[in-house]
Amino acid sequence: MTTDTTTKSQEAAAVPPPGRASGKKRVQQGHKRLLTRRDRITLAFMAGVPTVLHVLLVWVTALASILLAFTSWDGIGFDSIKWVGLDNFQQLFNDNPQFWPAVQHNVIWFVVLILLPTPFGLFLAVQLDKKIRFSRVYQTAFFLPVVISLACIGFVWQLIYNPDTGLINSLIGANKPGHYIDWIGDPNLNLWAVLVAASWRHTGYMMILYLAGLKSVDPSLREASALDGANEWQTFKNVIFPTLRPTNTIVLVVTIIESLRAFDLVFVFNKGAQGTELLSILVTNNIIGESSRIGYGSAIAVVLLFISLIVIIPYLIATFRKERRA
């Protein structure tokens, strides 16, 4: 809380919030008048170079995805681009046996992450925020999976799930022919198996985000609640959790984006074989697979983009509205 207030007051000193429009304008004009021609050129470069790079590689390509989704193209010459209207989407929705399972798996991915590791991460954060001994050691243990690459995590969990040599089957004696439980290959099991690994990682991430959020909760709130005779659960439910709202928003956005981006773990685990199809996997297989169809791959990407924007736009509006007010 202390750091929070200081930054806020500094900001307040820099940009007076009440009647900010006029105050801001004066600062702005003051700045502008002092700028020389050379300064203006410098500024144009400072903002221009990074923007061009970012826009060219991220936004132009995102727009190109949308345009290409309505075309068929062999990728060789630009003159071979043919407008095909909604053909790609029609094929995708009606004829691709992997598409709807992929959408479903992306949704399941999100639902599992938000229902299990996220509350558990919050629970751990609340426990670790109690100024207990060894808090750092525990935090490190829970956070370690977030630091290691998802590819590496995929290999580590293969050692656990491998039907012949893995830990689980060795322990329960299911590694003999005829008794196999194929955690990686069985389409009824493999998504859940990989979700255990994903949740394992997500918990630590959520814990760190919530720990940061909890640090900014005013301790006097807690004291006041305790004095009022509230027990720990009541204090958390009625006092702490409502003040964590900004963190909850971040957590929600991060979890949705992570569910849409989910790729590395599944790719390493079983290359997105039957049972673990994801939209990201379909897009990628379309590129690195044998029959690369640019328009078709872009159509899948557009579905992914569309879902992302449903999340990104409200989040940005909320964030930047706050920023303007600040």
Added chain:
Amino acid sequence: MSTVSALPKQRNPIRPARVLLHTFLALTALAWLAPLLWAIFSALRPYSETSNRGYVSWPHTLNFDNFKNAFEQSDMTHYFMNTLVIAVPAVLLTLFLSSMVAFYVARFDFRVNLFLLLVFTAGNLLPQQVIITPLYRMYLLTNLPGITASGKLYDSALGLVLIHVAFQSGFCAFVLSNYMRSLPHELTEAALVDGASVWRLYWQITLPLCKPAMAALATLLSIWIYNDFFWALVLISTGENMPITSALNNLSGQYFTDPNLVAAGSLLTAIPTLLVYFALQKQFVSGLTLGSAKG
């Protein structure tokens, strides 16, 4: 989720609730480390022993042979160098470029800057797969004879550096502009009145004040870029040119018959990130929460 302790009583130093909490946390932490410990255990055992006696068995021999073999057989030094060649310029360039944008957005109230920040922040939130198909084509169509070994952006370290910089600068610009906004405005204003150039304002006055944020972001970026799997998987075709994390996928194919070797190989790739994390834990965590603290 049940609550663990009731009202705190400060007189009694050892409370049953605390003991319970510690037991719970210690066991959970151990469970969290178990997959990694299992990988280490497997990697330390020779293949012959585990294939004869099974993986869940008392170890007779524990040694680093698998690590040594994985490292030498797959020429890991080469792939670590590939990563270094990509990650170092990518981290430095990302910080340099995004701090310039952040400076522009935070310090000058031009009309475009909110929009600019919006573009960068939103770009960073897109899933990579949204842009990969056109990006892949763009990289294939960009001819750079004499500049990259492949003659294209595709299959080159330069191509990977560029996409890392473009993609990560979104997050960094957002975090840094928030950080710079919290610095007192008077500092730059006074210098501006004294006739300092905009570049001096940025390079000599603003940047040194941003050191904590820059250090946090540098740590975070190093680990993220090191851990990248996707960009290199798609944008690099020659196995030789892959950075270590993506190369792991091919390497594991080479010795797939020996899970102990795979375990050792993948653990080796995790060592640099773990070293960075343990050395700069504070920076890493603060970097991760910097972006969200304000949200």
